[in-house]
Amino acid sequence: MEVTRFLNIIIYGFQKALWEVMGEAAIAASYPVGKSMLEIMKKELGLKVAGEKPEDVLNGIAKRLTEDFKIAKEVNISKSGDTITVEIGDCVCLPVEQRLTNVGIKPFACPFTNIAMAAMEELLGIPTGISSLEVNSPKCKIVFEMLRE
Protein backbone atom coordinates (compact mmCIF):
# COMPACT_ATOMS: atom_id res chain seq x y z
CA MET A 1 0.00 0.00 0.00
CA GLU A 2 2.90 2.35 0.70
CA VAL A 3 4.15 1.72 -2.84
CA THR A 4 0.73 2.64 -4.25
CA ARG A 5 0.77 5.81 -2.17
CA PHE A 6 4.23 6.70 -3.40
CA LEU A 7 3.31 6.01 -7.05
CA ASN A 8 0.22 8.16 -6.63
CA ILE A 9 2.40 11.02 -5.39
CA ILE A 10 4.53 10.67 -8.53
CA ILE A 11 1.46 10.68 -10.79
CA TYR A 12 0.12 13.71 -8.92
CA GLY A 13 3.43 15.53 -9.33
CA PHE A 14 3.54 14.91 -13.07
CA GLN A 15 -0.05 15.96 -13.63
CA LYS A 16 0.26 19.11 -11.54
CA ALA A 17 3.48 20.10 -13.33
CA LEU A 18 1.93 19.55 -16.77
CA TRP A 19 -1.09 21.60 -15.75
CA GLU A 20 1.10 24.43 -14.53
CA VAL A 21 3.09 24.46 -17.78
CA MET A 22 0.28 23.94 -20.29
CA GLY A 23 -2.94 24.81 -18.49
CA GLU A 24 -6.05 23.08 -19.74
CA ALA A 25 -4.14 21.96 -22.85
CA ALA A 26 -2.54 19.34 -20.57
CA ILE A 27 -5.73 17.34 -21.15
CA ALA A 28 -4.50 16.88 -24.73
CA ALA A 29 -1.91 14.51 -23.27
CA SER A 30 -4.70 12.07 -22.29
CA TYR A 31 -4.80 10.37 -25.66
CA PRO A 32 -1.02 9.86 -26.19
CA VAL A 33 -0.77 8.66 -22.57
CA GLY A 34 -3.63 6.19 -23.11
CA LYS A 35 -2.19 5.01 -26.42
CA SER A 36 1.14 4.18 -24.77
CA MET A 37 -0.56 2.45 -21.84
CA LEU A 38 -2.77 0.42 -24.16
CA GLU A 39 0.22 -0.70 -26.24
CA ILE A 40 2.13 -1.93 -23.18
CA MET A 41 -0.90 -3.58 -21.63
CA LYS A 42 -1.63 -5.45 -24.84
CA LYS A 43 1.99 -6.46 -25.41
CA GLU A 44 3.17 -7.25 -21.92
CA LEU A 45 0.04 -7.95 -19.90
CA GLY A 46 -2.04 -9.72 -22.53
CA LEU A 47 -4.86 -7.19 -22.53
CA LYS A 48 -7.26 -8.06 -25.33
CA VAL A 49 -9.78 -5.43 -26.25
CA ALA A 50 -12.59 -6.21 -28.64
CA GLY A 51 -16.10 -5.15 -29.47
CA GLU A 52 -18.16 -3.43 -32.10
CA LYS A 53 -20.01 -1.08 -29.79
CA PRO A 54 -18.49 1.49 -27.39
CA GLU A 55 -20.12 -0.21 -24.37
CA ASP A 56 -18.57 -3.56 -25.33
CA VAL A 57 -15.10 -2.10 -25.62
CA LEU A 58 -15.40 -0.22 -22.33
CA ASN A 59 -16.90 -3.19 -20.49
CA GLY A 60 -14.04 -5.38 -21.73
CA ILE A 61 -11.45 -2.96 -20.38
CA ALA A 62 -13.38 -2.51 -17.13
CA LYS A 63 -13.50 -6.26 -16.58
CA ARG A 64 -9.74 -6.65 -16.95
CA LEU A 65 -8.94 -3.61 -14.81
CA THR A 66 -11.21 -4.72 -11.97
CA GLU A 67 -10.90 -8.50 -12.04
CA ASP A 68 -7.31 -9.03 -13.15
CA PHE A 69 -5.40 -5.87 -12.35
CA LYS A 70 -7.61 -4.93 -9.40
CA ILE A 71 -7.15 -1.21 -9.82
CA ALA A 72 -10.80 -0.62 -8.87
CA LYS A 73 -13.55 -2.59 -7.18
CA GLU A 74 -16.36 -1.74 -9.58
CA VAL A 75 -16.96 -0.02 -12.90
CA ASN A 76 -20.44 0.77 -14.21
CA ILE A 77 -20.94 1.94 -17.78
CA SER A 78 -24.01 3.49 -19.38
CA LYS A 79 -24.51 5.08 -22.80
CA SER A 80 -26.94 7.75 -23.90
CA GLY A 81 -26.64 9.20 -27.40
CA ASP A 82 -23.12 10.49 -27.91
CA THR A 83 -22.19 10.35 -24.25
CA ILE A 84 -20.95 7.50 -22.14
CA THR A 85 -21.00 7.70 -18.37
CA VAL A 86 -18.55 5.61 -16.39
CA GLU A 87 -18.67 5.29 -12.61
CA ILE A 88 -15.60 3.81 -10.97
CA GLY A 89 -15.68 2.72 -7.34
CA ASP A 90 -12.68 2.41 -5.01
CA CYS A 91 -10.02 3.04 -7.63
CA VAL A 92 -6.38 2.99 -6.47
CA CYS A 93 -5.91 6.36 -8.20
CA LEU A 94 -8.80 8.02 -6.37
CA PRO A 95 -6.51 9.86 -3.90
CA VAL A 96 -4.61 11.41 -6.84
CA GLU A 97 -7.78 12.56 -8.57
CA GLN A 98 -9.13 13.90 -5.27
CA ARG A 99 -5.92 15.79 -4.55
CA LEU A 100 -5.92 17.32 -8.05
CA THR A 101 -9.53 18.43 -7.98
CA ASN A 102 -8.92 19.94 -4.53
CA VAL A 103 -6.40 22.33 -6.08
CA GLY A 104 -8.56 23.13 -9.11
CA ILE A 105 -6.91 20.80 -11.63
CA LYS A 106 -8.99 18.62 -13.95
CA PRO A 107 -7.52 15.12 -13.64
CA PHE A 108 -6.35 13.83 -17.01
CA ALA A 109 -4.32 10.74 -16.17
CA CYS A 110 -7.09 8.41 -15.01
CA PRO A 111 -5.89 4.99 -16.24
CA PHE A 112 -9.34 3.74 -17.20
CA THR A 113 -10.21 6.97 -19.04
CA ASN A 114 -6.95 7.15 -20.93
CA ILE A 115 -6.95 3.49 -21.98
CA ALA A 116 -10.64 3.68 -22.90
CA MET A 117 -10.09 6.75 -25.09
CA ALA A 118 -7.25 5.08 -26.96
CA ALA A 119 -9.15 1.79 -27.37
CA MET A 120 -12.29 3.52 -28.64
CA GLU A 121 -10.29 5.30 -31.27
CA GLU A 122 -8.17 2.30 -32.23
CA LEU A 123 -11.02 -0.23 -32.45
CA LEU A 124 -13.98 1.85 -33.47
CA GLY A 125 -12.35 4.90 -35.03
CA ILE A 126 -14.28 7.15 -32.67
CA PRO A 127 -12.34 10.06 -31.17
CA THR A 128 -13.45 10.57 -27.58
CA GLY A 129 -13.09 13.50 -25.22
CA ILE A 130 -13.72 13.87 -21.52
CA SER A 131 -16.77 16.05 -20.85
CA SER A 132 -16.44 15.88 -17.09
CA LEU A 133 -14.70 13.99 -14.35
CA GLU A 134 -16.24 14.26 -10.90
CA VAL A 135 -14.57 12.87 -7.84
CA ASN A 136 -16.81 11.97 -4.93
CA SER A 137 -14.92 9.55 -2.73
CA PRO A 138 -15.12 6.55 -2.98
CA LYS A 139 -16.35 7.03 -6.56
CA CYS A 140 -15.35 8.84 -9.74
CA LYS A 141 -17.86 9.70 -12.42
CA ILE A 142 -16.44 10.24 -15.90
CA VAL A 143 -18.52 11.42 -18.81
CA PHE A 144 -17.08 10.73 -22.28
CA GLU A 145 -18.19 12.55 -25.37
CA MET A 146 -17.91 10.68 -28.64
CA LEU A 147 -16.86 12.94 -31.45
CA ARG A 148 -16.99 11.82 -35.03
CA GLU A 149 -14.88 13.79 -37.40
Place this chain on the structure above:
Amino acid sequence: MSKKGIFEEMQKILVKLEETTPDVFASAIIRKDGLIVASAVPEEVNKRVFAAMAASALGASSRALKELKQGNLKRLLVEGEGGQMVLMEVGQLVLATLIRKDANLGLVFMNLEKVVDELKKYA
Protein backbone atom coordinates in the same frame (compact mmCIF):
# COMPACT_ATOMS: atom_id res chain seq x y z
CA MET B 1 -27.54 22.80 -35.41
CA SER B 2 -26.39 19.23 -34.79
CA LYS B 3 -22.82 18.41 -33.81
CA LYS B 4 -22.32 16.82 -37.23
CA GLY B 5 -23.68 19.93 -38.93
CA ILE B 6 -21.29 22.15 -36.99
CA PHE B 7 -18.29 19.99 -37.96
CA GLU B 8 -19.34 20.14 -41.61
CA GLU B 9 -19.60 23.93 -41.41
CA MET B 10 -16.12 24.10 -39.92
CA GLN B 11 -14.79 21.85 -42.66
CA LYS B 12 -16.22 24.23 -45.26
CA ILE B 13 -14.52 27.16 -43.53
CA LEU B 14 -11.16 25.39 -43.85
CA VAL B 15 -11.70 24.51 -47.50
CA LYS B 16 -12.60 28.14 -48.22
CA LEU B 17 -9.51 29.35 -46.35
CA GLU B 18 -7.21 27.18 -48.44
CA GLU B 19 -8.93 28.27 -51.66
CA THR B 20 -8.68 31.97 -50.88
CA THR B 21 -5.21 31.82 -49.31
CA PRO B 22 -2.86 29.73 -51.49
CA ASP B 23 -0.03 30.19 -48.95
CA VAL B 24 -2.02 28.01 -46.52
CA PHE B 25 -1.46 24.37 -47.50
CA ALA B 26 -2.92 22.55 -44.50
CA SER B 27 -5.32 23.49 -41.72
CA ALA B 28 -7.21 22.07 -38.80
CA ILE B 29 -9.65 23.13 -36.12
CA ILE B 30 -8.80 21.52 -32.84
CA ARG B 31 -10.38 21.54 -29.42
CA LYS B 32 -8.14 22.58 -26.55
CA ASP B 33 -8.35 19.05 -25.18
CA GLY B 34 -6.59 17.82 -28.32
CA LEU B 35 -9.51 16.53 -30.38
CA ILE B 36 -9.72 17.40 -34.06
CA VAL B 37 -13.11 18.68 -35.15
CA ALA B 38 -12.25 19.53 -38.76
CA SER B 39 -9.12 19.16 -40.82
CA ALA B 40 -7.51 19.46 -44.21
CA VAL B 41 -4.03 18.07 -43.54
CA PRO B 42 -1.81 15.73 -45.61
CA GLU B 43 -2.68 12.03 -45.21
CA GLU B 44 0.71 11.08 -43.82
CA VAL B 45 0.18 13.32 -40.78
CA ASN B 46 -1.07 11.53 -37.64
CA LYS B 47 -3.88 14.01 -37.06
CA ARG B 48 -4.62 12.92 -33.51
CA VAL B 49 -1.04 13.32 -32.36
CA PHE B 50 -0.65 16.60 -34.29
CA ALA B 51 -3.78 17.93 -32.60
CA ALA B 52 -2.45 17.06 -29.16
CA MET B 53 0.88 18.73 -29.99
CA ALA B 54 -0.78 21.88 -31.35
CA ALA B 55 -3.06 22.20 -28.31
CA SER B 56 -0.09 21.66 -25.99
CA ALA B 57 2.12 24.18 -27.83
CA LEU B 58 -0.59 26.81 -27.69
CA GLY B 59 -1.31 26.08 -24.04
CA ALA B 60 2.35 26.31 -23.02
CA SER B 61 2.89 29.52 -25.01
CA SER B 62 -0.19 31.12 -23.56
CA ARG B 63 0.94 30.23 -20.02
CA ALA B 64 4.42 31.59 -20.72
CA LEU B 65 3.03 34.93 -21.90
CA LYS B 66 0.83 35.19 -18.83
CA GLU B 67 3.78 34.31 -16.58
CA LEU B 68 5.74 37.10 -18.25
CA LYS B 69 2.75 39.42 -17.90
CA GLN B 70 2.47 40.06 -21.65
CA GLY B 71 -1.29 39.64 -21.91
CA ASN B 72 -3.27 37.13 -23.92
CA LEU B 73 -1.76 35.20 -26.78
CA LYS B 74 -2.72 36.54 -30.22
CA ARG B 75 -1.08 33.87 -32.32
CA LEU B 76 1.81 31.43 -32.21
CA LEU B 77 4.08 31.40 -35.24
CA VAL B 78 6.58 28.55 -35.54
CA GLU B 79 9.12 28.89 -38.34
CA GLY B 80 10.60 25.72 -39.81
CA GLU B 81 13.09 25.15 -42.60
CA GLY B 82 10.33 23.81 -44.85
CA GLY B 83 7.35 25.87 -43.80
CA GLN B 84 5.63 27.66 -40.96
CA MET B 85 2.89 26.80 -38.51
CA VAL B 86 0.44 29.31 -37.10
CA LEU B 87 -1.79 28.54 -34.12
CA MET B 88 -4.58 30.86 -33.07
CA GLU B 89 -6.93 30.55 -30.11
CA VAL B 90 -10.69 30.90 -30.59
CA GLY B 91 -12.37 30.31 -27.22
CA GLN B 92 -12.15 26.57 -26.61
CA LEU B 93 -10.88 25.95 -30.13
CA VAL B 94 -7.51 26.25 -31.84
CA LEU B 95 -7.08 27.14 -35.50
CA ALA B 96 -3.91 25.45 -36.74
CA THR B 97 -2.50 26.20 -40.18
CA LEU B 98 0.61 25.27 -42.12
CA ILE B 99 1.85 27.99 -44.41
CA ARG B 100 4.58 28.17 -47.04
CA LYS B 101 7.95 29.42 -45.87
CA ASP B 102 7.97 32.34 -48.31
CA ALA B 103 4.33 33.29 -47.60
CA ASN B 104 3.00 36.83 -47.49
CA LEU B 105 2.46 36.80 -43.73
CA GLY B 106 0.44 40.02 -43.62
CA LEU B 107 -2.12 38.65 -46.06
CA VAL B 108 -2.18 35.24 -44.36
CA PHE B 109 -2.75 36.74 -40.92
CA MET B 110 -5.51 38.97 -42.26
CA ASN B 111 -7.34 35.96 -43.73
CA LEU B 112 -6.76 33.91 -40.59
CA GLU B 113 -8.33 36.68 -38.50
CA LYS B 114 -11.43 36.46 -40.71
CA VAL B 115 -11.61 32.71 -40.07
CA VAL B 116 -11.20 33.30 -36.34
CA ASP B 117 -14.16 35.70 -36.45
CA GLU B 118 -16.23 33.07 -38.29
CA LEU B 119 -15.31 30.42 -35.73
CA LYS B 120 -16.26 32.54 -32.74
CA LYS B 121 -19.89 31.46 -33.00
CA TYR B 122 -18.83 27.83 -32.46
CA ALA B 123 -16.21 28.43 -29.77
